[in-house]
Amino acid sequence: MATATDAKPHERSHEGPEEGSHEGWSSRSAFILAAIGSAVGLGNMWRFPAEAGANGGGAFVLFYIVCVILIGLPVLLSETLIGRHGQASGPYSVLRMARDSSASGNWQIVGLIGVVSSFLVLSFYCVVGGWVLYYIGIFAADLVHTGVAGGAFQGRGPATIETLLPELFGNGLLMVALDALFLGATLFFVARGVSKGIEFVATWIMPAFFVLIVAITIYGAVTGAFIEALAYLFTFEPSKLTGPVMLAALGQAFFSLSLGMAGMITYGSYVSKDVNLAGTSTIIASADTGVALLAGLCIFPIVFTAGLAPEAGPTLMFQSLPLAFQTMPAGSLVGFLFFIMVGFAALTSSVALLEVPTAWLMERFGLRRTIASVMLAAGALLLGVLSALSFNTLAGSYPLTFLPLFSEQGWFDLLDTLTSKLLMPIAAILTAVFVGWIAAPRIVDAEAGLTGGLYRFYRVLVRWVCPLALTAILLVGIFPSLIGG
Template identity: 65%
Template sequence: MAVADAPRDGWTSRRAFLLAAIGSAVGLGNLWRFSTEAGTNGGSAFVLFYIFCVILIGLPVLLAETLIGRHGQSSAPESVRKLAAESNASKHWGLIATLGVIGSLLILSFYCVVGGWVLYYIWVFLGDMIQTGLAGGAFQGRPAADIEGLLPNLFGDARLMVGCGLAFLAITAFFVARGVSSGIEWVASWLMPAFFVLLVLITIYGLATGAASEAISFLFTFDFSKLTPEVMLAAVGQAFFSLSLGMASMITYGAYVGRDVNLAQTSGIIGGADTMVALIGGLCIFPIVFAAGLSVSAGPGLMFQSLPVAFQAMPFGSLIGFAFFIMVAFAALTSSVSLLEPSTAWLKQLTGLNRLATTLILCGVAGVLGTLAALSFNELADFRPLAFIPIFAESNFFDALDGVTAKIMMPLGAILVCIFVGWIADARLIDEENGLDGALHQFWRFLVRFLCPIVLGVIMVTGLMS
């Protein structure tokens, strides 16, 4: 039996909700994952189909999740159970949100490991800036191999890896423990505007000093011959993961929204802002990479290895590198906060403990899992926790967490949300919340009932087969 909450903390304004939701969506996925996916999937063809998928897949599911939360005004599982009960459906539908809550905590545990890499690079660039000054390029006099070796060197230092990841988790916990309006909203209200300012300034600098025309051509000169099934699947996956869907974050954030907010309009703004950041992020990264003559298909090493090498040849390279990773840290923190909040709200309601206690308990769990994930790069490199499952047989602890959540829990959760909203929940209750009218409402219902679950099912099956 859930324990009743005290008067609920919530967003103080529509602007606060928008910034928090955009902060949840805008994270490492927009900068690190988008640039990696665009670089390895032909650039423009991937970008065009990605935008298409955000509109037809991402936004409908985003609206479905936020309206569940706003209707329930509670933790994600309880919000689903409330809507199910009012629709004369089984209370067990609440398990779809419980799946998302667990998934978000698992994602947080290894997300903070990557957040720790960002903190490490901030420290490295700060030290270089102090040592060599502002005017010249970064890491003056050091060979490119040394700069590319920063990340492998970090991986080889178990204590540093664990320490950086736990430091990022502690920062996340600090803001979540302060509550919705005083903590999560504060982070979004200050860090997201700062993030956008840094993103625009660094992009302008990169376009001015880098290979702007080459980057623009790579991203926006659409070559439909490159639109292969593999590229389309990658674009659909990026659109889905970028918007933080299937992990109960948007259901939880929706629970703090007032009745005066039009959820359809705000979902459009959130999706538009998230896509804009991804595209600007591409314009920020690729001119610098092209100007340095580096490969755009460097994969995950593009941000943490190729870019630091590129900063070496740029005026004010240390300063730009420092500002770039500060910007990435802001985006990562707003997302990590949204990953911790669903389980915090759920455990707080379930146990009646205060927010500080629940935050500390959950961070203890995430800290243990995150430590094991960090050690996957060194001390536990040969540990295969899911060796008994063929598709995860070769995955270390970090990769196993990533694989289980990305390939199973997130798409399955989103598919079940679509089925619940499209087929199970009372249509009158859904219509009261979604903010759509006429043909647009009917089109949204078609997408949620048919197109979205089918496409998400394809993503899930393909991911499990790869």
């Protein structure tokens, strides 16, 4: 009579990897750095300052921190404990926990939605990563031309600097090439595996990122309007804490931690049983929040010194900052280092985005890591081409214009909307419901690393507060008119 261990690889793949066959982190610190790298990305460096600027500064920041503690951290811990218990990719970790809890195996849909979300986000995230590479090249060339001492782009007027991004958007071939280059760097590290690739990125690039962001923040404090930036970010005005601001802060807390994409489930599956998940999750959430705040303190002193508007929104990083660096001492060098720093943050996140579907594809079809990651990167590149060309050649082409949520959206915006407003919130809601109501309490208790009142508080948050708050994100994303949008 055949046993489970006698089954062929493709037969076992439906249940995930065998016990003890899964890769793992070499240490607790490696996991923490990798998880921080997964969470810290363009959401911190680009979206947080833009959202803070557009939503009144201090009121937004305060409520954002509250949301990280009450919603972001519980969901982060929930995803991580699912992965550690399941010791497999997102879908198979959820499946294993469901079966160990005598629940339906259909709950693996939570992980499957995360896998799809990660793949789709990767496809357009690398396009934005290509923009970062473009600005690294622009500032490197300017540094060679003007030297270290003066401001950036000497001899060029503001109008010329402001055309840098539109010129990139108008060059479809360059956009695709930069997308492919950034995706290629991501593939290189994921194909090398957990210890030789992903862990290398975490243990070397993340410390370099932290050194750069602290150094540039100090630079802004010395040469820029640091006191003004502090007042802007941390002065709480109750009148500015409106419904739309609170929902924006809640959304930022959710997206900043990269929840709903099975990333923390996948990374959690590589964690050994002796690691306290509650403590490490708190470190990860704190570091991610700290980076977001540092990004504000890094960017706003420079913006205020140049007399630019903090409400510039998404163009703050790619158009306002290059203008600001023109007025700053050593502007070319600081601009070059700034975009290197942003590139590091983007790379650590894109590595996590590719690892999520790679881990699943390896387990589902018994593929080697190299083959699985190359196949996924090729698919992401094809979608990335559509996203890149939606700014130029395919501008005005709206694939799903017959659906109100996607009307008049090109490929880039469509993929962004599909993931951020639908798939990710749905996956996060289901994660909270699964851990709070479906998974056996004995399993959650054993994995979470919480005791007494803290454990009871966590259970209340994950059962009630998180699902309700995440449902608000989902509903406002689908029906923006609910907040007057």
